[in-house]
Amino acid sequence: MSLPASPAPAVELIGVRKTFAGRAVLDGVDLNVRRGERVALLGESGSGKSTLLHLIAGLEPVDAGMVRVAGTEVSALDADAAASFRRSAIGFVFQAFHLLPHLDAARNVAVPLLLNGVAAPAALERATAMLARVGLAGRASAWPRELSGGEQQRVALARALVHAPALVLADEPTGNLDPSTAAQALALIAGALESSGAALVLVTHSAQAAAIAHRRLRLDARGLRPDDATLP
Numbered sequence: 001m002s003l004p005a006s007p008a009p010a011v012e013l014i015g016v017r018k019t020f021a022g023r024a025v026l027d028g029v030d031l032n033v034r035r036g037e038r039v040a041l042l043g044e045s046g047s048g049k050s051t052l053l054h055l056i057a058g059l060e061p062v063d064a065g066m067v068r069v070a071g072t073e074v075s076a077l078d079a080d081a082a083a084s085f086r087r088s089a090i091g092f093v094f095q096a097f098h099l100l101p102h103l104d105a106a107r108n109v110a111v112p113l114l115l116n117g118v119a120a121p122a123a124l125e126r127a128t129a130m131l132a133r134v135g136l137a138g139r140a141s142a143w144p145r146e147l148s149g150g151e152q153q154r155v156a157l158a159r160a161l162v163h164a165p166a167l168v169l170a171d172e173p174t175g176n177l178d179p180s181t182a183a184q185a186l187a188l189i190a191g192a193l194e195s196s197g198a199a200l201v202l203v204t205h206s207a208q209a210a211a212i213a214h215r216r217l218r219l220d221a222r223g224l225r226p227d228d229a230t231l232p
């Protein structure tokens with residue numbers, strides 16, 4: 001009798017190398033993020049944090065090493081297969097919220113579902129329910145320009161979670177928010193991930209933001225290592 005297989009880690013990186021114009025930005029990077037785990041990634045500007053997120057998402061090819069997300073070897077997929085895997089398994093939150101200006105809040109949130117083949121009425125229903133979970137019940141038909149920065153980031157968070165991804169990648173998600181709005185957004189992110197079970201890799205400069213992580217890592221020329229100096 002065999003034991004049930006434990007779920008694959010949310011993220012596994014082994015010996016990842018990435019060069020731009022012959023210069024290694026990442027070299028020999030290893031990382032393991034468990035299901036449901038929240039990891040903060042700190043590091044100087046230009047150290048390669050955004051590049052690392054792009055490699056995890058399969059947005060760019062690695063030059064060496066392996067990237068696996070929820071058991072799928074992203075680094076072995078071609079661009080089309082990576083895009084289709086990304087749509088189903090990964091949610092993104094950016095500093096610039098990247099809402100589509102010509103779509104209302106619910107339709108912005110519905111985009112990942114539509115891309116995954118969910119029919120429009122069901123997608124809008126799920127998007128509206130997700131908006132309610134981030135405190136935006138009643139704002140489903142608001143246009144992005146009618147929403148405050150904090151509200152726009154909550155729409156972006158709803159969009160990142162609506163398709164129940166195994167992994168959320170966030171690149172400076174509170175970089176454009178004032179401290180109190182940022183604190184609310186972070187509490188919301190932590191709570192939403194707690195209930196969805198999605199893992200998080202969060203790039204941030206902020207100790208406040210890093211505090212929602214279970215683990216803090218610092219990226220520099222030597223790779224990734226634990227960083228607990230950032231605990232508030």
Ligand SMILES: Nc1ncnc2c1ncn2[C@@H]1O[C@H](COP(=O)(O)OP(=O)(O)O)[C@@H](O)[C@H]1O
Binds near residue numbers: 020044
């Ligand atoms: N597409 C690209 N082409 C060339 N160089 C790039 C590209 N993307 C990033 N870089 C370079 O790689 C380094 C790391 O960039 P980045 O990952 O954006 O750092 P961080 O997010 O930590 O500030 C920088 O020197 C940047 O100029």
Ligand SMILES: [Mg+2]
Binds near residue numbers: 049050051171
């Ligand atoms: Mg960056």
